[in-house]
Amino acid sequence: MIGKVTSPPAEGARHSLRDPGVVWRMVRISVAWVARSVVRLWVVGLLVAAAMGSGVALNQMFQARGQLESLRAEPGPDAYAVVAYRRELARQIETMGRNRTEEAVPQPPPRPQLLEEIDIARQRNQQVVSQGSAVASAPTMPVVNAPD
Amino acid sequence: MDEPEDTIDGLPDIVRNSDRPIIIYQGAPPNQMEQAASNSLGLLSWLALLSLCLFIIGACFWNVWNPAHDPEQASPIYAEGRPIGLAKQIEERKQINALSADLVTYIDRVRADNFDRRRTRATHPLLSNPGGVDELRRAWDLKCQSVRDSIYDRRIGRLEARLAEAQRQRARQSNSLEAIRLDSEVQSLARQRNDELARRRADSDPALRCTPSALATVCSKSNSEIWCNPDKVRPQEFVEKATQRR
Numbered sequence: 001m002i003g004k005v006t007s008p009p010a011e012g013a014r015h016s017l018r019d020p021g022v023v024w025r026m027v028r029i030s031v032a033w034v035a036r037s038v039v040r041l042w043v044v045g046l047l048v049a050a051a052m053g054s055g056v057a058l059n060q061m062f063q064a065r066g067q068l069e070s071l072r073a074e075p076g077p078d079a080y081a082v083v084a085y086r087r088e089l090a091r092q093i094e095t096m097g098r099n100r101t102e103e104a105v106p107q108p109p110p111r112p113q114l115l116e117e118i119d120i121a122r123q124r125n126q127q128v129v130s131q132g133s134a135v136a137s138a139p140t141m142p143v144v145n146a147p148d
Numbered sequence: 149m150d151e152p153e154d155t156i157d158g159l160p161d162i163v164r165n166s167d168r169p170i171i172i173y174q175g176a177p178p179n180q181m182e183q184a185a186s187n188s189l190g191l192l193s194w195l196a197l198l199s200l201c202l203f204i205i206g207a208c209f210w211n212v213w214n215p216a217h218d219p220e221q222a223s224p225i226y227a228e229g230r231p232i233g234l235a236k237q238i239e240e241r242k243q244i245n246a247l248s249a250d251l252v253t254y255i256d257r258v259r260a261d262n263f264d265r266r267r268t269r270a271t272h273p274l275l276s277n278p279g280g281v282d283e284l285r286r287a288w289d290l291k292c293q294s295v296r297d298s299i300y301d302r303r304i305g306r307l308e309a310r311l312a313e314a315q316r317q318r319a320r321q322s323n324s325l326e327a328i329r330l331d332s333e334v335q336s337l338a339r340q341r342n343d344e345l346a347r348r349r350a351d352s353d354p355a356l357r358c359t360p361s362a363l364a365t366v367c368s369k370s371n372s373e374i375w376c377n378p379d380k381v382r383p384q385e386f387v388e389k390a391t392q393r394r
Contacts, residue, residue, distance in 0.1 A: 047194060050197075064238060080248060086247075087222070089361065090227075090284055108360070110367045110373070112376060125261060128261075128262055
């Protein structure tokens with residue numbers, strides 16, 4: 001390093017503070033320092049916000065997955081099948097509404113096991129009702145007394 | 149003529165005569181290059197971290213809020229297919245659960261009423277509400293009848309068109325042999341049309357007989373439709389099945 005170093009006298013320093021060039025330079029340095037700090041803060045804030053955002057997004061996604069898992073606990077496949085059967089019936093009705101050129105009638109979708117059980121139970125209930133009404137009409141019939 | 153002042157290494161007077169310290173570096177100031185390189189690496193690291201965070205946010209957001217449906221997979225709720233986004237899957241599952249809630253309780257109550265020999269008052273919205281299975285079954289049967297009628301209409305219409313054509317030809321025909329052939333053809337077509345009308349009235353053609361949807365066959369274990377064996381078609385939809393698979 002080659003150079004000439006002159007120690008500034010105190011008088012010179014006092015003069016330099018009055019020098020507008022030196023003041024301007026100090027202002028410029030201060031403004032640059034503030035600007036640099038603001039930019040750094042902004043970048044760091046951006047990164048922190050992005051990291052927080054990604055954390056929140058991950059949390060939301062795993063919460064959604066957890067909620068879906070808990071919803072999948074119930075009902076079982078039997079009840080699920082009945083809901084799916086309903087959708088299939090609606091889909092077939094919609095398909096049949098379009099122009100058909102086939103020479104055969106459509107076949108209904110097979111019934112799920114649970115729906116068949118429901119159908120049987122309801123049918124039995126209808127029979128019970130018809131038998132019940134037959135029993136209910138019995139008292140109106142003429143009463144035949146046994147001979148003494 | 150004045151001699152030029154002796155200058156040190158060509159420093160200008162304004163610098164040499166100032167009160168400020170003069171430092172002359174050879175090459176770059178110490179650590180300046182390292183600092184520049186370090187700044188570039190730091191900037192790249194910041195950018196990489198920021199990109200990673202943004203990518204994670206985007207991926208999670210898309211995973212949850214993707215509005216698309218997969219038409220290849222049937223959905224019990226959405227006509228356009230199974231939703232891909234988690235939010236819509238949750239919505240779908242909530243609807244399925246709401247529709248099928250207490251279905252097993254309902255059948256138990258009907259059985260209990262049967263056992264007690266009384267008319268059941270129990271109903272289930274999935275079956276009896278508007279848009280439920282009962283209404284859809286009625287609509288399906290009506291549609292099937294309408295399809296059957298349109299098939300008969302097409303058949304009878306074709307026969308009648310041929311009959312009309314044969315009758316027109318017969319009216320124009322002067323050759324007696326050809327007239328006899330056309331007469332027999334007209335009679336044959338008329339007979340076919342009457343047979344078709346009779347079949348339609350009596351619903352006697354087994355190929356054109358609508359099976360009521362309530363009397364359809366029952367799903368077997370080998371059926372691969374989602375409404376027959378959903379746990380086989382889509383085991384991930386059922387927690388027990390999914391844990392059994394693991």
